[in-house]
Amino acid sequence: xxxxxxxxxxxxxxxxxxxxxxxxxxxxxxxxxxxxxxxxxxxxxxxxxxxxxxxxxxxxxxxxxxxxxxxxxxxxxxxxxxxxxxxx
Amino acid sequence: xxxxxxxxxxxxxxxxxxxxxxxxxxxxxxxxxxxxxxxxxxxxxxxxxxxxxxxxxxxxxxxxxxxxxxxxxxxxxxxxxxxxxxxxxxxxxxxxxxxxxxxxxxxxxxxxxxxxxxxxxxxxxxxxxxxxxxxxxxxxxxxxxxxxxxxxxxxxxxxxxxxxxxxxxxxxxxxxxxxxxxxxxxxxxxxxxxxxxxxxxxxxxxxxxxxxxxxxxxxxxxxxxxxxxxxxxxxxxxxxxxxxxxxxxxxxxxxxxxxxxxxxxxxxxxxxxxxxxxxxxxxxxxxxxxxxxxxxxxxxxxxxxxxxxxxxxxxxxxxxxxxxxxxxxxxxxxxxxxxxxxxxxxxxxxxxxxxxxxxxxxxxxxxxxxxxxxxxxxxxxxxxxxxxxxxxxxxxxxxxxxxxxxxxxxxxxxxxxxxxxxxxxxxxxxxxxxxxxxxxxxxxxxxxxxxxxxxxxxxxxxxxxxxxxxxxxxxxxxxxxxxxxxxxxxxxxxx
Numbered sequence: 001x002x003x004x005x006x007x008x009x010x011x012x013x014x015x016x017x018x019x020x021x022x023x024x025x026x027x028x029x030x031x032x033x034x035x036x037x038x039x040x041x042x043x044x045x046x047x048x049x050x051x052x053x054x055x056x057x058x059x060x061x062x063x064x065x066x067x068x069x070x071x072x073x074x075x076x077x078x079x080x081x082x083x084x085x086x087x088x
Numbered sequence: 089x090x091x092x093x094x095x096x097x098x099x100x101x102x103x104x105x106x107x108x109x110x111x112x113x114x115x116x117x118x119x120x121x122x123x124x125x126x127x128x129x130x131x132x133x134x135x136x137x138x139x140x141x142x143x144x145x146x147x148x149x150x151x152x153x154x155x156x157x158x159x160x161x162x163x164x165x166x167x168x169x170x171x172x173x174x175x176x177x178x179x180x181x182x183x184x185x186x187x188x189x190x191x192x193x194x195x196x197x198x199x200x201x202x203x204x205x206x207x208x209x210x211x212x213x214x215x216x217x218x219x220x221x222x223x224x225x226x227x228x229x230x231x232x233x234x235x236x237x238x239x240x241x242x243x244x245x246x247x248x249x250x251x252x253x254x255x256x257x258x259x260x261x262x263x264x265x266x267x268x269x270x271x272x273x274x275x276x277x278x279x280x281x282x283x284x285x286x287x288x289x290x291x292x293x294x295x296x297x298x299x300x301x302x303x304x305x306x307x308x309x310x311x312x313x314x315x316x317x318x319x320x321x322x323x324x325x326x327x328x329x330x331x332x333x334x335x336x337x338x339x340x341x342x343x344x345x346x347x348x349x350x351x352x353x354x355x356x357x358x359x360x361x362x363x364x365x366x367x368x369x370x371x372x373x374x375x376x377x378x379x380x381x382x383x384x385x386x387x388x389x390x391x392x393x394x395x396x397x398x399x400x401x402x403x404x405x406x407x408x409x410x411x412x413x414x415x416x417x418x419x420x421x422x423x424x425x426x427x428x429x430x431x432x433x434x435x436x437x438x439x440x441x442x443x444x445x446x447x448x449x450x451x452x453x454x455x456x457x458x459x460x461x462x463x464x465x466x467x468x469x470x471x472x473x474x475x476x477x478x479x480x481x482x483x484x485x486x487x488x489x490x491x492x493x494x495x496x497x498x499x500x501x502x503x504x505x506x507x508x509x510x511x512x513x514x515x516x517x518x519x520x521x522x523x524x525x526x527x528x529x530x531x532x533x534x535x536x537x538x539x540x541x542x543x544x545x546x547x548x549x550x551x552x553x554x555x556x557x558x559x560x561x562x563x564x565x566x567x568x569x570x571x572x573x574x575x576x577x578x579x580x581x582x583x
Contacts, residue, residue: 021233027378034385041393048386055382058375061234065368067261069253071244071268080286082265082296
């Protein structure tokens with residue numbers, strides 16, 4: 001597990017495309033299934049590997065935690081742009 | 089002419105004579121200066137929106153009515169859609185329309201008269217929009233658990249955006265796009281609606297990131313202050329938003345129509361921020377916990393399998409010993425095979441020898457056959473001689489018993505019987521009858537005729553007597569029976 005965390009940085013493309021919500025839901029489902037322990041060893045190992053990847057994905061999503069505030073500005077032609085803004 | 093005029097003047101005293109235009113202008117001045125800013129309360133009737141954008145209506149009460157107009161420029165600013173029967177307070181000035189001797193109120197502000205009227209208007213509007221299905225529960229979209237970008241439609245100044253940002257910072261700092269709008273007064277509703285539509289128009293992956301969730305917020309205020317969020321244009325924009333939308337207008341007790349059309353209604357802007365993002369620390373804890381449970385469950389399962397395998401492995405015998413046993417068995421069988429081979433061939437050889445001993449040469453066999461043959465021949469000769477001798481003896485015996493007299497007697501008896509039979513036969517012959525005097529009549533075919541009916545007149549017949557034959561003709565007469573020679577007489581009668 002610790003090793004996985006240390007070395008496993010890559011996340012399969014299909015998982016990377018998941019929203020945090022989907023990834024977390026799948027991770028929780030995998031944990032439940034593994035804890036029931038009624039699957040084959042091979043499936044259990046696969047489930048574990050996928051679970052670990054989902055966890056990394058979730059953690060990556062949770063790491064992106066920075067407040068960034070931008071303000072919408074409308075140009076004369078009506079197109080929408082943004083500019084950084086500092087409130088307070 | 090002058091005299092006539094002068095004569096008529098005293099009747100009218102010294103009033104200045106005015107033209108219609110002069111009078112109209114004077115009235116216009118008086119009206120417009122005296123009523124250049126009035127507030128009037130009345131009920132709208134005869135409301136009409138012209139193609140030019142100007143609004144025409146009348147304001148009336150129980151006893152009077154006044155024409156009113158709202159020019160397009162002002163009409164765009166009034167935060168109200170006038171309609172007949174609406175009780176309003178109009179602010180404006182009086183102008184006159186000299187050509188037709190009319191005056192009218194030019195409205196530049198129009199508001200609902202009193203709280204009751206406003207609430208009724210909102211209730212009616214709410215019913216109308218609800219009937220269109222804009223508030224249906226089926227239209228509500230779920231708010232995503234963790235949005236990447238949050239679009240906020242509110243005033244850039246004031247406490248609301250700061251409250252939202254603070255709460256986001258506390259829970260889960262995110263990328264916030266603020267679409268600054270007026271939240272009350274002229275054009276507020278248009279700006280809010282435009283901002284909602286603008287966020288929805290952002291393409292996925294565009295230069296400006298498309299928000300995953302929208303917050304439309306405003307701080308507390310009077311019912312009139314919040315009116316922009318009751319406007320149809322805002323409600324419709326919120327209902328049409330494909331991005332999940334959280335409304336947070338006013339305080340907890342305030343409800344505006346956008347709250348019915350939004351996907352979730354937050355009682356305050358701060359609460360909207362709480363709905364928009366989860367608490368990051370909670371999620372980190374949850375994910376970590378899931379990770380631990382995952383690892384534990386996997387480890388336990390692998391451990392269980394290992395134990396099972398070890399248990400099974402103990403049940404397996406030592407392979408070396410297994411092989412040794414088999415080698416030993418093999419040796420044993422090889423030995424048995426060798427022994428068996430040996431005894432098998434020995435047995436076969438013995439049998440062969442025994443058979444070979446019993447095998448006799450052809451010469452021996454021929455000699456034996458010859459012996460047997462000569463024995464058989466000699467025996468045959470003996471037997472034949474004996475048989476001949478026995479037959480000869482039996483012949484001699486038979487010859488002694490032969491007696492010729494018996495045979496003679498037998499022939500004599502047969503000859504006697506024959507003679508008596510011939511005599512009997514003679515006695516029965518018709519020739520004897522002929523000898524007794526009878527004749528036999530025959531026809532030309534030499535067939536005997538035995539009936540008179542067979543004869544006809546002139547028929548040639550042959551008469552046979554015992555000593556010869558003679559021809560005769562039948563004469564046709566009938567014969568009288570005579571005892572002695574019935575045949576003669578019959579023939580006589582015939583002749």
